[in-house]
Amino acid sequence: MGRLQTFDSTTVVQSARDVFWDLGYDGASLADLEAATGVNRSSLYHAFGSKRGLFDAAVADYRDTVISPRLRGLQADGAGRRELLAYFDELREAVAALPLDSPRRGCLLVNCATGLATHDEPAREVVEAYRTELAAALRNALAGGPAENTDERVRTLASLSMSAMLLARVNAAESAALLSTAADQVRAWFPAP
């Protein structure tokens, strides 16, 4: 009963997600979000309650549509060398494919790690959950190979992933090089089939 919502929530959340991704939580103003979504702030507040509510929806969408697809291969039963190489190669291509004048966005959650997450406990937990999930996925795929120095290797690969996302916003070429290095490590640890 009553008037129907005239916009599609999913597309609005994704537009907002890209603004937060590019500008950060504090850097994104309501005016920016209105412009990117094409939706008036009164409608945004009606649907999401607050700027923070919209941000939380954007983060949830980011996990579902960006992170999960990337980690799925690593998380599968029997994942191993091939899935690790695919993960780092695809991530490297994504970083390298960005035109130089486009927003260098990196990872929304890595960007949060030095921003919101430092003085906001819920945000900190989301970032930490992401790190844990990444480490678990890498560990799962590494379990298919030689059982040497597993903790150390998980940390090295997670570290290369995260710092590549950090550097994506500063030096895209070096970011890609870090991901190539990760792939090289995987090749050195895993015997080629």
Place this chain on the structure above:
Amino acid sequence: MGRLQTFDSTTVVQSARDVFWDLGYDGASLADLEAATGVNRSSLYHAFGSKRGLFDAAVADYRDTVISPRLRGLQADGAGRRELLAYFDELREAVAALPLDSPRRGCLLVNCATGLATHDEPAREVVEAYRTELAAALRNALAGGPAENTDERVRTLASLSMSAMLLARVNAAESAALLSTAADQVRAWFPAP
């Protein structure tokens, strides 16, 4: 001729540096900076021109008093295994020594990488220069050991350093673990003397 400045510029810059370190450039307000330095904004503007001018002075101080001392050992002629282990051990102790309720600050420049540096070219260059200097210092120290996979090893150690600084603000224990991992890598690559 004229009235003399009543505050010490160095201590004021360092107080401001700590505020920027903790809160970030955008997150630090003039009121915060006045409170931390004990200096009125009109005096800050007289001495530094703008908030950005004070920030630039804070970054310069950070390089001089925080980064340079840490990298000095790695940069010395003849640096090698011992200097690498000292670097990672000292950094790990610094991360672990922070009381849990104190500001988890990480690295001022790493914090900038996902903030200012993404839409401000001068800031981006400062962060990139720091990364270059870190890589060069690690390379110098690695040159004292076996000449295998040097590029890869430089990237791995730089990556562990940077992601440890990133995680210092999210999970101090894991941050310290990354730095231990780096030290383990050094031990594995370098024959013990």
Place this chain on the structure above:
DNA sequence: GTTATAGTGAAACGAGCGGTACAGAACATT
């Protein structure tokens, strides 16, 4: 002691922020 110069403090500036009030528009139900 007078004067020119420079640092300091209080107050206020305009701009932009996140958030809200309210009237009107659009729909489901009756």
Place this chain on the structure above:
DNA sequence: AATGTTCTGTACCGCTCGTTTCACTATAAC
């Protein structure tokens, strides 16, 4: 068609931001 409910656009709220103004104070030079 009438009614009740929900969504939307405008216009505005109070607040905080970085910055500036200006009167006042303190010092160096003469």
